[in-house]
Amino acid sequence: MLTGKGMTEINKTIISGGVIITLLIIVAIIAPLISPSEPLAQNLSASLSSPGGSAFFGTDSLGRDIFSRVVYGSRISLTVGITVLTLTLFLGTFLGMLAGYFGGVLDSVLMRVSDVFMSFPPLVLAMIVMAFIGPGIANLVGVLVIIRWPQFARLVRGQVISVKGMAYVDAARIAGTHPLKIVLKHILPNCFAPVITYGTMSVGAIIIDETALSFLGLGIQPPAPSWGVMLADAKNYIAAAPWLVMFPGLAMIVTVLGFNLLGDGLGYLLNPKQSERIEVTHGNIKG
Amino acid sequence: MFKYVVRRLLILIPILLGVALISSLMFYIVPGDIVRVMLGQHIDPFTYANVRKALGLDIPFGENFLGFMRNICRGDLGFSYIQQRSVNQVILEALPVTIKLTVVSLLVTIIVGIPVGILAAVKDRRAIGQAVNYGAMIGFSMPSFLLALFLQLFFGVWLGWFPIAGSGRGLISYVLPGLAIGLPSAAFYARVARASMLEVLTQEYILFATARGLPFNRVIINHGLRNALIPVITQIGMDFGMFMTGAVLTETIFNLPGMGRLIFSSINARDFPVLRGALLFSALIVVIVNLLVDLSYIRLDPRIASAIVREGSDADR
Numbered sequence: 001m002l003t004g005k006g007m008t009e010i011n012k013t014i015i016s017g018g019v020i021i022t023l024l025i026i027v028a029i030i031a032p033l034i035s036p037s038e039p040l041a042q043n044l045s046a047s048l049s050s051p052g053g054s055a056f057f058g059t060d061s062l063g064r065d066i067f068s069r070v071v072y073g074s075r076i077s078l079t080v081g082i083t084v085l086t087l088t089l090f091l092g093t094f095l096g097m098l099a100g101y102f103g104g105v106l107d108s109v110l111m112r113v114s115d116v117f118m119s120f121p122p123l124v125l126a127m128i129v130m131a132f133i134g135p136g137i138a139n140l141v142g143v144l145v146i147i148r149w150p151q152f153a154r155l156v157r158g159q160v161i162s163v164k165g166m167a168y169v170d171a172a173r174i175a176g177t178h179p180l181k182i183v184l185k186h187i188l189p190n191c192f193a194p195v196i197t198y199g200t201m202s203v204g205a206i207i208i209d210e211t212a213l214s215f216l217g218l219g220i221q222p223p224a225p226s227w228g229v230m231l232a233d234a235k236n237y238i239a240a241a242p243w244l245v246m247f248p249g250l251a252m253i254v255t256v257l258g259f260n261l262l263g264d265g266l267g268y269l270l271n272p273k274q275s276e277r278i279e280v281t282h283g284n285i286k287g
Numbered sequence: 288m289f290k291y292v293v294r295r296l297l298i299l300i301p302i303l304l305g306v307a308l309i310s311s312l313m314f315y316i317v318p319g320d321i322v323r324v325m326l327g328q329h330i331d332p333f334t335y336a337n338v339r340k341a342l343g344l345d346i347p348f349g350e351n352f353l354g355f356m357r358n359i360c361r362g363d364l365g366f367s368y369i370q371q372r373s374v375n376q377v378i379l380e381a382l383p384v385t386i387k388l389t390v391v392s393l394l395v396t397i398i399v400g401i402p403v404g405i406l407a408a409v410k411d412r413r414a415i416g417q418a419v420n421y422g423a424m425i426g427f428s429m430p431s432f433l434l435a436l437f438l439q440l441f442f443g444v445w446l447g448w449f450p451i452a453g454s455g456r457g458l459i460s461y462v463l464p465g466l467a468i469g470l471p472s473a474a475f476y477a478r479v480a481r482a483s484m485l486e487v488l489t490q491e492y493i494l495f496a497t498a499r500g501l502p503f504n505r506v507i508i509n510h511g512l513r514n515a516l517i518p519v520i521t522q523i524g525m526d527f528g529m530f531m532t533g534a535v536l537t538e539t540i541f542n543l544p545g546m547g548r549l550i551f552s553s554i555n556a557r558d559f560p561v562l563r564g565a566l567l568f569s570a571l572i573v574v575i576v577n578l579l580v581d582l583s584y585i586r587l588d589p590r591i592a593s594a595i596v597r598e599g600s601d602a603d604r
Contacts, residue, residue, distance in 0.1 A: 116305035119570040121532045124550055128562070131554045132317055208430040212536055215432060216551065235436065235540065238451075239444045245436050257428040264424070 010268045017262030024255055028074040035068035039225040048241050058243040060233060066243065069225035070251045076226045077255060080137070080210045081203040084144040089199060091145060092152020093188070099153065100160025101183055107157070114150035122147040123212060130218040140219045144209055148202065155198055159191035193270040201263030204256035211252060227252050288585075295581065299574050306570040307359070310563040311352050314342065317559070324557050326368060338368055342560075364564035369556055374564035377549065381565075384545035388468070388538070389530040391461045395469025396476055396526065401519060403473070404480025408515075409507060411485060419477060426474030432536035435467035439540070452542040464541045468534050472526055476519055484515040517587050524580030531576070532569035 027034070036056070037043075043063035051058040057066035099110040117125070126143045133139050163169065164187060172182050213219030214228025222229050227248040234244030314321050322338050323330070330338075343351035358365065364374035407419035442463060443451030449463045450456050487493065488511060496506045535547035542548075546565060553561040 112301055112305070115302045116309065119302055119306055119573050120309075120566065121529065121535075121569060121573075123535055124532070124566070124569075127535070127551065127554055128313070132313075204428060212430065212432060215536065216539070231433070231436065238436065238440055242440050242444070245440060249433050249437065252433060253425070253429050256430070257425060260424060260428050 010265050012265075013261050014265030014269065017258050017260070017265055020254060020258030021262060024074055024078065024258065027071055028078050031071045031075060035065070035071050037065045037068050039069045039072040040064065040223050041068075048237065050241075051243050051247075057247045058241070060230075060241070060244055061237060064223075066230075066247050069230060070227070070247050072225045073227045073230065073248060073251065074255070076137075076220060076224065077207045077210065077252075080141060080144070081207045081259075083141050084148065084206045084210075085199055085203050087141070087145045088148045088152055088202070089195070092149045093156050093195070095149065096153035096156025097160055097183060097188065100157035101164060101179075101187065103161075110153065111157075114153055117147070117150045123209070126209065126213055127216065127218055130213060135218060135221050137220060140210065140213065143213075144206055147209070148206065151202075152195070152198070155194060156191055159194060160187055163187050163190045194267075197263050197267040197270060199263075200266055201260055204259035204263075207252070207255055207259075292582065295578055299578065302574055303567070303570060307356065307567055308352065310566045311348075311355055313563065314344065314559055315348060317557075321559065325559060341366065341368075359567070364567070365560040367558055367561045369558045370561070374560050377561050378546070378564055378568055381544060381546050381549040384538075384543050385531060385534075385547065387458070387461055388464055388534065388543060388545055389527065391458070391465030392468040392472070392530050392534075393523065393527060395465050396472040397523065399470065400473035400476025401480050401516070404477035404519075405484055405507070405512070405515070407477060407481040408484035408488065420481070423474040423477045423481075426471055427478065429471055429474075431467045431471050431534070432540060434470060435464065435537050435540045438463045438467055460541075460543070464534070464537050464543060467537050467540075468530065476522060479522060480515065480519050483518045484511060487511050487515045490514075517584070520587065521580055521584060524576055524583070528573040528576035531572045 036054075041064060043059070045063065046054075046059055047061050047063040049059045049063075051066075057070060059065055060069075095110055099107040126147050129143045129146065130139065133143075169182060169186055172186050177186075210219055211226070211228035211231065214221075214226045215232045217232065220226035220229055222233070230248040231245065234241070234248070237244050317324060321344065322335055322342070326334070326338065339345055343354055355365070362375070364378065366373055367377055370377060403419055403423070407416045407423075410416040439451045442448045450460050451463070453460060493506060493510055496510045497503070501509075532546060534545075535551050537543075538545045538547035539551055546569065550562065550565050550569075552558075553565065
């Protein structure tokens with residue numbers, strides 16, 4: 001039974017999320033075709049011009065075209081979001097599977113380690129590591145994986161434990177199936193529904209993390225057109241040039257909303273029972 | 288029950304030790320010589336030797352760490368050579384700001400989130416329920432630092448109702464930061480409260496209460512709300528812990544001198560003793576609050592209590 005949401009509405013949610021993300025990916029790919037100028041091209045004679053006229057979204061203090069920068073910024077956000085998700089999925093699934101399947105000391109150690117990671121506020125942990133290892137996109141990706149793996153590991157572990165007790169897994173074990181085959185063929189495929197949902201929604205959260213760190217000057221560095229870098233710059237001109245905040249901010253909301261809608265819809269589709277669905281905010285940077 | 292509490296308290300020890308260990312390792316793994324990183328390249332050799340000694344860098348890590356743990360047990364978090372004050376003093380100064388901000392944020396979250404969620408559940412199939420549903424989704428997709436900038440723009444710059452920075456004007460200064468942190472959380476609460484209320488409303492005792500002829504509002508408030516709020520209360524506890532560790536971005540944007548900004552500035556200034564103290568303090572608050580949440584959960588939901596009692600008696604055998 002579907003509580004509260006009919007099938008058509010679930011489809012609507014998935015489709016609207018999917019459309020937003022598809023459009024974003026297209027925009028990111030064809031960025032050079034639709035931007036009127038280079039994202040880094042300065043034009044000091046036209047600095048801080050308001051939206052409309054020749055610059056659709058206005059220009060910043062160095063006369064750079066905001067529309068082009070927002071469009072190119074989508075490349076950074078999507079690349080970081082999807083790369084971090086992929087790496088986290090591999091690491092989290094691997095560790096969660098080990099902990100869940102083998103249990104015992106290994107499980108306790110892995111879970112205590114993840115407890116320690118999770119008792120640091122995620123943003124703070126990321127800030128410290130970034131301050132030590134220095135900015136840059138590769139470092140940023142690594143740090144975002146570090147702050148996010150515990151949630152995936154725990155999710156997969158919980159799933160593995162509940163699936164491992166099922167009769168067909170026992171049957172496979174009695175039949176003498178190799179443990180590796182049991183894990184890969186019998187257990188993992190049955191753990192993936194919540195992981196897909198959580199993963200999709202995490203992309204939004206990862207993009208927020210990236211923007212937040214770049215905003216603080218610890219992630220992507222200026223002059224690269226990351227939305228976080230643009231917002232950090234915009235903060236200084238909030239009274240004089242509000243469009244500097246508006247456009248990268250709106251781009252970010254739409255992107256995160258797209259992934260959240262898709263994840264939410266998938267959550268209903270893959271697991272219609274309300275009580276077992278996961279709600280995603282853990283690990284999101286708050287404040 | 289008592290055993291459960293003791294076991295939970297014992298689990299806290301390795302977690303806090305881990306946090307203390309990692310934040311102490313910072314002194315060793317930071318690239319370069321930490322004393323020079325902290326106090327600059329050109330300090331005189333005498334000060335250099337003194338600070339090095341005071342930080343315990345002239346003795347092995349294990350010994351240094353044990354010394355630090357001993358001091359912690361006495362409630363001493365160390366000394367900041369950059370600020371020339373004790374770390375305890377620095378943290379105690381930042382704490383009131385963060386407590387005020389946490390209280391305001393939580394109030395916003397609860398006052399907005401729960402009623403909206405209940406309303407959405409009760410009016411599920413109507414336009415208002417749908418509107419709340421999508422509104423919450425948008426609110427939930429908006430990170431608070433972005434909301435902070437938007438609020439500064441609308442209420443600070445355009446309308447001029449609230450100050451856009453500083454903590455100088457009493458509680459008024461906390462309105463915008465509180466909204467920035469509270470509203471995205473409220474959107475999440477509304478979703479949790481709605482989902483939980485919808486589930487409760489399908490239960491038979493609700494049907495029975497309605498069949499007995501109780502007024503609809505009473506069914507919702509007396510019978511529905513009590514059970515529907517359990518998941519929300521867990522979330523309130525977790526958020527309390529999260530907010531108390533300081534809202535780095537919001538405090539930075541609004542220039543509030545709380546824990547979040549303290550952590551950010553101590554990272555930037557390479558003030559490691561303060562950073563280590565603040566991290567440990569934050570972790571302590573988070574784990575204690577999480578423990579309290581779990582315990583309150585037991586009081587709210589008798590099924591959990593009985594599960595724990597069963598588990599405990601199994602272990603005794």
